[in-house]
Amino acid sequence: MGTSNSFGGPGNNTPLVPSWLEPDAPIFPTPPNGILPDREGVTPVPEIPMAQPPLIEPPPSPNRFASARTNMTRFIRSGGNDNASRGRAISHYVRISSGGARQATRRMGSSRVSAGRLAGFLSDVARRGQNDALQSLNLEELAGLPISEVFLGMVDYLCPDGGSIDEGIARDAFIETIVDLAQIGEINLDALNFDQMRTVFELYVTHTIENRLYNDIGTQIIRIPPDIRMALRIQNQIRDFIRRGVADALTKMKDAMRQLTREGVGKFVDRVYEDAFGILLNLSETEAEAI
Numbered sequence: 001m002g003t004s005n006s007f008g009g010p011g012n013n014t015p016l017v018p019s020w021l022e023p024d025a026p027i028f029p030t031p032p033n034g035i036l037p038d039r040e041g042v043t044p045v046p047e048i049p050m051a052q053p054p055l056i057e058p059p060p061s062p063n064r065f066a067s068a069r070t071n072m073t074r075f076i077r078s079g080g081n082d083n084a085s086r087g088r089a090i091s092h093y094v095r096i097s098s099g100g101a102r103q104a105t106r107r108m109g110s111s112r113v114s115a116g117r118l119a120g121f122l123s124d125v126a127r128r129g130q131n132d133a134l135q136s137l138n139l140e141e142l143a144g145l146p147i148s149e150v151f152l153g154m155v156d157y158l159c160p161d162g163g164s165i166d167e168g169i170a171r172d173a174f175i176e177t178i179v180d181l182a183q184i185g186e187i188n189l190d191a192l193n194f195d196q197m198r199t200v201f202e203l204y205v206t207h208t209i210e211n212r213l214y215n216d217i218g219t220q221i222i223r224i225p226p227d228i229r230m231a232l233r234i235q236n237q238i239r240d241f242i243r244r245g246v247a248d249a250l251t252k253m254k255d256a257m258r259q260l261t262r263e264g265v266g267k268f269v270d271r272v273y274e275d276a277f278g279i280l281l282n283l284s285e286t287e288a289e290a291i
Contacts, residue, residue: 068093068217080234087287094281101277110170111208116265122197123260130189148182173207206243249275
């Protein structure tokens, strides 16, 4: 959960998308030791900023977090048995607290940038191999290591630590993804296929949404449960629910992911997040209405 134990959640007067959540960093920054080359290693590739569709910022609704937090607390107090409360918590979070799936996507800020860098790197590895992909980032010393060790060496590139909660969410989610990959132990960057690429990306997007949710409405998850086993059980239920939405979103985008280009990474990532939030909204509303 990372930053969730040190933040009480945003206030009701916080804008739906605070200015500091809008990523101003390019998806593919120039590596610290040189210029990022193109596929042939010759021509510098221009930095591609995250796609930013023009949107008019809606005014925040009064007490827009209250219902989502109340229902999430009910779900936690039930020990993970009150699925209707979980459904109401997540549906109210997406629809009311965040202002819909598109606004919820914009709230992901640094996570979208980091997800774009991760997707770009994985696509590069699948296309031309681990050695060339790492060499283009001046990280060739990581070649040949297990994926968890490669990613540990790439943390500062994929998720720069600037100190903000938003950046902490992206970084914590990547660390959690590394832990997952170490436990899976079956993904080899030397022979990365599409299904493995999708698994890595799915894990990361899931963790970013999960951590955002905890920081906004789920801080009680580490306070209410009587023991760590119940807290982990509740956390796993929420994560599995979110991952279901992310997996469905990636299924819709499988062709785009197979044909991913550097120029299209920003739009691809935004579409995945927006579709995932939309699917989670539908799933949670169905769950909230179930008897």
